[in-house]
Amino acid sequence: MAILEIIQYPDPRLNTPAKRVEKIDAATRKLIDDMAETMYSAPGVGLAATQVDIHKQIIVIDVSEDHSDLRVFVNPEVTRREGVAVNQEGCLSVPGIYDNVERAESVTVTALDRNGARFTLNASGLLATCIQHELDHLQGKVFVDYLSDLKQNRVRAKMKKRQRKAA
Numbered sequence: 001m002a003i004l005e006i007i008q009y010p011d012p013r014l015n016t017p018a019k020r021v022e023k024i025d026a027a028t029r030k031l032i033d034d035m036a037e038t039m040y041s042a043p044g045v046g047l048a049a050t051q052v053d054i055h056k057q058i059i060v061i062d063v064s065e066d067h068s069d070l071r072v073f074v075n076p077e078v079t080r081r082e083g084v085a086v087n088q089e090g091c092l093s094v095p096g097i098y099d100n101v102e103r104a105e106s107v108t109v110t111a112l113d114r115n116g117a118r119f120t121l122n123a124s125g126l127l128a129t130c131i132q133h134e135l136d137h138l139q140g141k142v143f144v145d146y147l148s149d150l151k152q153n154r155v156r157a158k159m160k161k162r163q164r165k166a167a
């Protein structure tokens with residue numbers, strides 16, 4: 001396995017919409033495994049392929065505390081949204097920035113798993129938030145996009161300053 005480089009906001013590659021995965025082959029499974037390892041090592045609770053500059057509809061999520069609940073979503077689609085919940089979110093592509101985002105409180109999602117089997121999942125709470133956050137990535141959207149223009153400008157300035165320092 002390998003740790004992949006995570007693209008940092010406001011890199012425009014984060015705005016690339018992901019394409020559907022046509023076939024889950026050995027290369028797809030290797031990518032899934034590398035994404036999981038990258039997420040765990042960050043550490044984070046979710047990662048979309050978009051964030052490692054691969055524009056395919058693949059998400060990995062594990063909201064457990066002991067890394068025991070890895071969930072893989074290939075070509076995910078939300079078929080039900082219910083309720084409203086506001087939660088503080090962060091993102092591995094926007095490290096150190098956290099803010100409230102309003103989303104559906106519960107969702108139903110259908111997707112393919114690592115073996116290409118279709119499944120349907122009803123999720124609420126942190127898992128539902130995480131699924132919606134990662135699905136946004138596949139559409140080229142980052143949670144910062146939900147914040148006010150003022151906040152977005154602040155986040156952008158902070159990130160650019162940090163990237164200049166690191167360079």
Ligand code: NI
Nearest residue numbers: 090091092093
């Ligand atoms: Ni994110």
